[in-house]
Amino acid sequence: MIVTVGDVAAGGHCVARVDGEVYFVRHALPGERVRIEVTDRKKRFAFADAVEIIDPSPDRVEAPCPYAGPGKCGGCDFQHAAPEAQRRLKAHVLADQLTRIGGLDPARLEGLEVEELPWKEGALGWRTRMQYAVDADGKAGLRKHKSRDIVHIDQCAIATEPIRSAKVLARDWKGLGAVGVVDSDDDKLAVYTQMRRTSRPHHKSGPKTVHQRVADLEFDLAFDGFWQVHPLAAETFLDCVLDFLQPREGESAWDLYAGAGVFAAGIAGAVGETGRVVAVENAKSSHTAANLAEWKNAGAIDGDVAETVPALGGVDVVVLDPPRSGAGADVVAAMVTARPRAICYVACDAGALARDVKTFAEHGWEPTRLRAFDAFPMTQHFETVALFEPAS
Template identity: 50%
Template sequence: MDIDIGTVLELTVGPVAQGGHCVARLPEGQVVFVRHALPGERVRAVVTERRRGYLRADAVEVLEASPDRVEEPCRYAKPGRCGGCDWQHATPDAQHELKAAVVRELLTRIGGLSELEVEDLRVRVEPLPDGPLGWRTRVQYAVDDAGRPGFRRHRSHDIIPIDRCLIADPRIQEAPVTDRTWPVRGGGVEVVATTGGDLTIFTRPRGGRQVRLVSGPRIVRERAVGREWRIDATGFWQVHPAAPDALAEAVLGFLKPQPGERAWDLYGGAGLFAAALAPVLGPKGRVTIVESDPRGVTAARKNLADLPQVHVAPGDVAAVIANPRWRSVDLVVLDPPRAGVGREVVESVTDRKPRAIAYVSCDPAAFARDVATFADRAYRLTALRAFDAFPMTQHVECVGLLEPTSP
């Protein structure tokens, strides 16, 4: 049956799925991915996209509401407006369960785990302090053709100008950004508010990597794992202020490092996990950070210069650890970008037979895919913690422990 974009459908909403939507079905079985709805609701939804085998739609009227539904605090978190927040219409507890359900489903469908194995992991999403509003310490505004900053519609290049983002750190909300136009049409304005007290604003031209500092320091201060860090404001750092300590604590708890062991911190950035591991491994231990971004390499070398057991190897992770001189390792931390690590890295890591691997992931689908690859290499997922490091959005941060299936 052909259904045009703009058609209004009356739907009974089913389970949550990855991507910030729930699944509904038409009477003939066609799948509809519905945003701005919750499981169990009955809604009227406008079709926004037609694809082979399924539709996308926005719920514009709720006929029977879930008990977990609340009024969105932000006026831009509505159908057809800002696409940044997926779950402002759900209570915080409901958001945590929606994300946990997504993780469980992906580990079964993509990760190859049985329902019993997933049940044994007891997947739950742990809240972090400072949520669910006012937590985001790094915000990227897109700039439209009139020079106005804003955010993009869901699955669109259209920019919705805004006056305030409620999930942003209060310092970012008050920064002089949304009350003016910017001469970077098609580019962006980025604001960083650090745990060390710095506020930096810079612009990025359309399609360009070169940035122009508008105000604040280029090298900013962050605080995590009992240290003060100095990093490039344009480089990577966790956007939730509580995330670095929570993730480092989870990694240490899973790996249980012992004095004298050797560890790899792959995709190590500024060296957060290396800094947490080094004091426990002691002077006879060794931590090697592998990082491809020059900003991360510089930050790791400067910030961890007081830790002689930490070494930094610049370069692509897959290329660096494929070198046969990288022989023995006891512990591995993986903190890859959203795409995950892939088979080549999994094979290189498992060839060294570490006793434990901690995998930090911001994309549960990529994580689940890599869990399946690790299983092919006789490493299984034995523990998992998930954190709501991105409240009001679909995103969730997972830390998994992978161990060899036999000693």
């Protein structure tokens, strides 16, 4: 059918309503008149692709990747939108989630932007970590949206130039389920593989321990350890966290879901020898303790955040970078019980952040500063940094 598309929604879709029916439409932009093809029906709504653009938005551009579009690779959501329009769409999603789910006053979010990370290739060539699915014939590629089907590509446009040049996609990976490539700051590529029906990666070639730099800080982590995929993200987020928290000489701090310990190291430098920083991380691949070994005022605990935090006592400032599911009610309660003066929350999912905003409000805390960054151009994803303080 032909529909007129409304506002963007979370998940890379725009919403269309026809005769009381709701359609979540991919590959469309707000205001466009398009022909849609339903891809999946639920009880109260349906998912669809825009397969023909009848009246295009002025924000529409030709996708730079030939594998983007209906029925093709599902890795990117917004290649059909100009980069500045993508950021506006993401800002709309963030504001909608924070007001509708988080309960914030819309007036507090006026002028909210998702900021660009100015990369040398713009919205392309930024992704430093790629994982490709492998089919039964041993050919690697990327999956269609919400599908096990694999689209075979010659290269991924958002992967960094070293990854694109590695020719991983041209090799035979028969018998495997996936192959991944990590592009680290020492210009060495680590390649790993995974068997079918298992998530445990196996090192194939290149360094087993990869090296990353953030300003004058250095970190080593396992090839499969967590690191931000945009080359400018880690330093940008650290600068934002330090600006928001303003750590003071002699203060105590927690870095929860610490990963390699980027925030812990940055705060350790700010609080000085009389301060103390505790990082909590349960992934051994992050090498958190080793990365903080040179800091006499910082250390790491190998443990689950929800189980560890209640036993840590009091603290002055907290930073957390939880998984996509968010911190959750128990962790929020444990943090505010420790009576810090400020908590800085780094979120990769707007909906999870919004749920935690509501929980913070129940404890008398509110977000007082907010910045968002387009750390995943061409996709629906973005990163948000929020400063929480006790409500005045």
